[in-house]
Amino acid sequence: MSESKTDVLILGAGVIGLSCAWYLLGRGRRVTVLDRGRVGGGASHGNCGTLTPSHAAPLAMPGMIGEALRMMWRKDAPFHVAPRVDLELLGWFLRFARRCNWRDFQAVNAAKAKILTHSRGLIGDLVAAQNLSCDFAANGTLYVFREQQALDDFGWHLDSLRAVGIPVEERSAAEMLALEPGLRDDIVGGVFHPGDAQLRPDRYVAELARLVRAAGGEIVEDCAVEDFSTAGAKVDAVATSRGRYRADEVVFALGAWSPAVAKRLDLRIPLQPGKGYSITYERPARAPRIPLVLKEDSVCVTAWADGYRLGSTMEFAGYDTSLNRLRLDALRRGAARYLHEPEGPRVLEEWYGWRPMTWDDLPILGRSGRWDNLTLATGHGMLGVSMSLASGQLVAETVGGAATTLDAAPYSPQRFHL
Ligand SMILES: Cc1cc2nc3c(=O)[nH]c(=O)nc-3n(C[C@H](O)[C@H](O)[C@H](O)COP(=O)(O)OP(=O)(O)OC[C@H]3O[C@@H](n4cnc5c(N)ncnc54)[C@H](O)[C@@H]3O)c2cc1C
Numbered sequence: 001m002s003e004s005k006t007d008v009l010i011l012g013a014g015v016i017g018l019s020c021a022w023y024l025l026g027r028g029r030r031v032t033v034l035d036r037g038r039v040g041g042g043a044s045h046g047n048c049g050t051l052t053p054s055h056a057a058p059l060a061m062p063g064m065i066g067e068a069l070r071m072m073w074r075k076d077a078p079f080h081v082a083p084r085v086d087l088e089l090l091g092w093f094l095r096f097a098r099r100c101n102w103r104d105f106q107a108v109n110a111a112k113a114k115i116l117t118h119s120r121g122l123i124g125d126l127v128a129a130q131n132l133s134c135d136f137a138a139n140g141t142l143y144v145f146r147e148q149q150a151l152d153d154f155g156w157h158l159d160s161l162r163a164v165g166i167p168v169e170e171r172s173a174a175e176m177l178a179l180e181p182g183l184r185d186d187i188v189g190g191v192f193h194p195g196d197a198q199l200r201p202d203r204y205v206a207e208l209a210r211l212v213r214a215a216g217g218e219i220v221e222d223c224a225v226e227d228f229s230t231a232g233a234k235v236d237a238v239a240t241s242r243g244r245y246r247a248d249e250v251v252f253a254l255g256a257w258s259p260a261v262a263k264r265l266d267l268r269i270p271l272q273p274g275k276g277y278s279i280t281y282e283r284p285a286r287a288p289r290i291p292l293v294l295k296e297d298s299v300c301v302t303a304w305a306d307g308y309r310l311g312s313t314m315e316f317a318g319y320d321t322s323l324n325r326l327r328l329d330a331l332r333r334g335a336a337r338y339l340h341e342p343e344g345p346r347v348l349e350e351w352y353g354w355r356p357m358t359w360d361d362l363p364i365l366g367r368s369g370r371w372d373n374l375t376l377a378t379g380h381g382m383l384g385v386s387m388s389l390a391s392g393q394l395v396a397e398t399v400g401g402a403a404t405t406l407d408a409a410p411y412s413p414q415r416f417h418l
Contacts, residue, residue, distance in 0.1 A: 283304070
């Protein structure tokens with residue numbers, strides 16, 4: 001078996017691993033990225049592609065546990081926990097439950113707002129500077145409501161976004177219909193988030209890979225990380241299906257697959273796969289111009305020049321690889337409650353992906369306390385595309401021993417003793 005040596009080895013060629021690679025190359029490092037499949041073949045492939053500082057609020061909030069328990073009995077609910085005996089999942093939920101209080105909510109809301117807003121700016125700048133072909137559009141997002149009670153109850157959420165500097169604009173039903181004539185007349189109103197944006201995620205990831213290669217980075221596909229050898233407090237080599245790789249520094253960006261691989265380094269990463277689904281269609285004639293979040297049904301609708309996607313749902317079902325028809329149908333039914341033309345003429349792809357969910361809903365970014373040359377870049381949950389470039393920048397600064405542009409403390413692996 002062969003052996004290769006580089007400055008920095010990045011494990012995982014999803015949107016996070018590639019963002020780290022781009023910024024490390026920018027700091028003059030030689031970089032090799034390994035992936036057991038194809039570039040961007042994990043959660044980074046079929047997600048909704050929205051860039052959303054407006055999603056700063058953490059999933060853990062007061063009242064969430066009651067809501068989750070109610071939804072557990074509905075198999076097509078947007079949030080579902082498949083009932084089964086799994087001690088790691090139970091531990092994850094107990095910690096999550098403890099976070100459902102206002103103090104933790106506010107701290108995470110502020111930390112997510114910072115990384116989301118910074119990343120949103122970096123992505124817009126990179127798309128423009130490098131002329132990335134990924135259907136980027138800085139056109140905001142529109143949250144749509146069908147029930148007055150749900151819209152009224154959303155008021156506190158808007159206050160929490162304003163409190164961390166995220167602009168929100170309330171819209172009447174008439175204004176919503178003027179903005180998006182494809183919406184049904186029985187919607188009651190909504191909220192416009194002017195700071196949000198959208199892109200086509202598979203193309204964005206392909207463009208990041210192009211930039212990485214053009215800057216001299218190497219990306220090795222079909223190369224599964226299997227084990228590690230260590231020397232003192234350092235990761236000395238990574239054993240893969242394509243031989244051994246050695247590097248001065250290792251960046252761990254394996255998304256929802258992180259926990260199993262990290263166990264080989266005695267690290268217990270507290271992640272659960274949060275399964276989501278999407279259906280991609282040919283673009284319907286009345287596709288929305290602005291990405292929509294259909295609030296009561298939790299369906300996200302994104303349209304591009306040559307495509308249209310319904311996506312979302314959050315299912316805690318372990319590493320289950322089935323395409324659950326109930327959940328795909330729930331996306332279709334949800335969209336039909338809000339849109340005149342909820343589906344495109346032809347289905348191009350039905351897809352699921354595993355979001356890497358931490359119980360505090362913050363990513364894990366920074367040096368491991370256990371291994372001197374290991375940096376973690378995982379746990380981006382529902383917002384990995386949105387947080388991608390700020391994460392890559394922070395990791396590259398950390399590996400380079402530089403001061404970080406963002407305060408790195410809220411994302412530190414030390415909060416999980418990693
Ligand atoms: C339905 C859905 C909708 C979403 N919508 C949005 C959205 O609108 N906006 C947003 O910001 N985020 C969204 N997300 C979340 C986003 O997709 C993720 O947070 C993000 O893709 C995570 O990126 P990643 O690079 O960490 O993981 P991944 O993209 O999963 O990459 C991990 C990589 O590691 C590789 N790998 C795994 N094991 C090994 C191994 N042993 N050896 C080598 N390689 C390995 C995998 O092949 C994979 O390529 C959505 C997710 C879902 C499921």
